[in-house]
Amino acid sequence: MxxxxxQSGTAYEPTERTVPSRNRSxxxxxxxxxxxxxxxxxxxxxxxxxxxxxxxxxxLYGRVGERLYVHGSTGSRPARMADPGLPVCLTVTHVxxxxxxxxxxxxxxxxxxxxxxxxAHQVTDPDELREALDALVDQVVPGRSYDSRPANAKxxxxxxxxxxxLAEVSAKVRTGGPNDEPQDLDLPHWSGVVPVATRYxxxxxxxxxxxxxxxxxxxxVL
Amino acid sequence: MxxxxxQSGTAYEPTERTVPSRNRSxxxxxxxxxxxxxxxxxxxxxxxxxxxxxxxxxxLYGRVGERLYVHGSTGSRPARMADPGLPVCLTVTHVxxxxxxxxxxxxxxxxxxxxxxxxAHQVTDPDELREALDALVDQVVPGRSYDSRPANAKxxxxxxxxxxxLAEVSAKVRTGGPNDEPQDLDLPHWSGVVPVATRYxxxxxxxxxxxxxxxxxxxxVL
Numbered sequence: 001m002x003x004x005x006x007q008s009g010t011a012y013e014p015t016e017r018t019v020p021s022r023n024r025s026x027x028x029x030x031x032x033x034x035x036x037x038x039x040x041x042x043x044x045x046x047x048x049x050x051x052x053x054x055x056x057x058x059x060l061y062g063r064v065g066e067r068l069y070v071h072g073s074t075g076s077r078p079a080r081m082a083d084p085g086l087p088v089c090l091t092v093t094h095v096x097x098x099x100x101x102x103x104x105x106x107x108x109x110x111x112x113x114x115x116x117x118x119x120a121h122q123v124t125d126p127d128e129l130r131e132a133l134d135a136l137v138d139q140v141v142p143g144r145s146y147d148s149r150p151a152n153a154k155x156x157x158x159x160x161x162x163x164x165x166l167a168e169v170s171a172k173v174r175t176g177g178p179n180d181e182p183q184d185l186d187l188p189h190w191s192g193v194v195p196v197a198t199r200y201x202x203x204x205x206x207x208x209x210x211x212x213x214x215x216x217x218x219x220x221v222l
Numbered sequence: 223m224x225x226x227x228x229q230s231g232t233a234y235e236p237t238e239r240t241v242p243s244r245n246r247s248x249x250x251x252x253x254x255x256x257x258x259x260x261x262x263x264x265x266x267x268x269x270x271x272x273x274x275x276x277x278x279x280x281x282l283y284g285r286v287g288e289r290l291y292v293h294g295s296t297g298s299r300p301a302r303m304a305d306p307g308l309p310v311c312l313t314v315t316h317v318x319x320x321x322x323x324x325x326x327x328x329x330x331x332x333x334x335x336x337x338x339x340x341x342a343h344q345v346t347d348p349d350e351l352r353e354a355l356d357a358l359v360d361q362v363v364p365g366r367s368y369d370s371r372p373a374n375a376k377x378x379x380x381x382x383x384x385x386x387x388l389a390e391v392s393a394k395v396r397t398g399g400p401n402d403e404p405q406d407l408d409l410p411h412w413s414g415v416v417p418v419a420t421r422y423x424x425x426x427x428x429x430x431x432x433x434x435x436x437x438x439x440x441x442x443v444l
Contacts, residue, residue, distance in 0.1 A: 017272070017275075017277070021297055021298055021299055022294075022295050022297055022298055042331075043315065043317055043331065043333075045267035045269075045278050045313055045315070046278075047267075047269040047276035047277065047278035047311070048276050049271050049274065049275070049276050050239070052271065052309070053239075053271070053311070053339065054269035054276050054277075054278075054310060054311040055239070055269065055276075055311050055337075055339075056267050056268075056269035056276075056278050056311040056312070056313040056337065057337070058267075058313060058315040058333065058335050060331065072244075073244050075243055075244055076243060076244055077243055087274070087275045087276060088276060089269070089275070089276040089277050089278040090278070091267055091278040091279065091280060093265065093280040095265055095420075098362055098422075100363065100366065100370075100441075101370070102370060102371055103370055103371040103372075103373070103377070104355060104356070104359050104367060104370045104371065104372055104373055105371075105373045105374075105377040105381070107358075107359050107362065107370070109264075109282065109362070111265075111280065113280050115277075115278065115279065117275065117277075133326060134326070136329075137326050137329050140320055140329065140331070141320060141322065141416075144322065144329070145326060147411050148322075148323070148324060148325055148326045148329070148411050149324055149325040149326065149327075149406060149409055149411070151325070151326055151327045152327075155327040159327070177426075177428045177429070178428055180428065180430065184371060185430050186432075187371055188435060189369050189370050189371065189435070190369070190425075190427070190431065190435055190436070190437060190438050190441070191428040191430070191431050191435075192426050192427040192428045192431060193425070193426045193428075194363075194423065194425045194426075194441070195422070195423030195424070195425075195426065196420060196421070196422060196423070197420075197421045197423065198317075198418060198419075198420065198421065199418070199420065199421035200320075200416055200417070200418060201416065201417030201418070201419065202417070203412075203414055203415070203416045204399075204414050204415045204417065205412070205413070205414040206399045206400055206402065206413040206414045207399070208402065208407050208413070209412065209413050209414060210408075213410060213411070213412055213413075214412070215412060216412050219322075219412070219416070
């Protein structure tokens with residue numbers, strides 16, 4: 001019951017490390033905003049500490065409600081370090097625009113990012129493992145998990161999945177034009193925003209693909 | 223002299239933490255490849271350790287030869303932590319394609335990434351500081367630093383720039399189609415690659431921009 005309430009349009013509780021030291025007006029703890037930023041991406045940057053030093057690796061993730069899943073081979077470093085629990089920071093960033101101001105100082109980027117702090121745990125429950133693997137595939141192409149061969153026992157044994165709960169979370173968003181200084185407005189430099197987006201090209205079938213296997217409907221919306 | 227030699231098409235020396243624990247064939251230490259991946263991007267994910275836990279933040283960077291620069295307000299956490307030196311991991315990732323295999327297990331991403339380990343130091347030399355700030359602007363739009371007002375004394379005082387030498391560095395690249403299992407080739411699932419690229423839209427002038435300020439030539443190549 002509390003979980004249902006927690007998921008209905010409420011906000012994450014700010015903590016000392018999710019309140020930024022600057023540009024606080026860009027920070028948000030809104031659950032729907034966080035979910036929307038997470039759901040539009042599939043690659044995150046996962047940070048953890050090894051021998052006292054930070055490591056940041058790009059990796060795929062999937063969201064199921066208030067849980068994120070990342071996966072790797074059972075021999076990968078995060079997987080080997082995740083017992084009994086690995087402190088991580090998982091960050092997802094969309095670049096939406098290049099912000100060019102008259103002054104070098106006010107150049108910026110329009111972006112939406114989510115930063116998740118927490119402890120990742122290895123998934124051992126077989127049902128949760130399968131749900132997580134489906135989520136990882138569907139995060140990249142929604143609907144794809146129903147149209148591919150599920151992992152067999154050997155593949156499952158080779159795959160480690162880590163779970164990270166969405167609890168200590170913040171989003172950060174910058175939108176709009178450059179914040180030029182009033183005294184700079186007459187300078188002869190162009191000022192404005194260059195929109196940035198992700199472009200998906202025409203799918204390239206594998207050379208081995210039979211001619212009668214059509215492009216699935218769920219891929220035409222990419 | 224050794225610096226000149228080091229920059230002429232050679233490779234970075236692999237270290238224990240730049241040799242991946244899996245998919246080693248995807249790793250590269252080639253200097254030109256590393257530079258090309260870095261030069262195509264402007265947002266990195268910077269990891270550092272605070273109170274024993276990892277923090278990963280998206281931030282802009284610029285490259286000058288074998289040095290990377292990141293910047294922030296003097297009050298930002300990395301800047302405050304960078305005296306006498308902050309261990310960091312700086313990661314840059316390009317997504318080039320979605321790799322859809324017949325099996326869920328062999329789904330993947332075509333990507334190019336660079337991971338830099340090292341200790342970041344605050345830039346205090348005024349000449350290096352200006353060069354770094356120019357590089358940060360030119361990393362986003364090459365040529366832009368010459369066509370904007372340079373930082374004034376007040377702005378310089380508010381800006382902290384950290385330097386990270388390119389020494390402990392690796393690239394990782396995945397290209398090509400899905401690695402389907404031979405026994406999966408007859409399954410009725412589409413298999414192939416969806417190309418992914420960054421799309422730059424039509425620049426949107428600031429509302430305050432005078433009609434006689436044309437779009438600069440260096441922006442038409444974006």
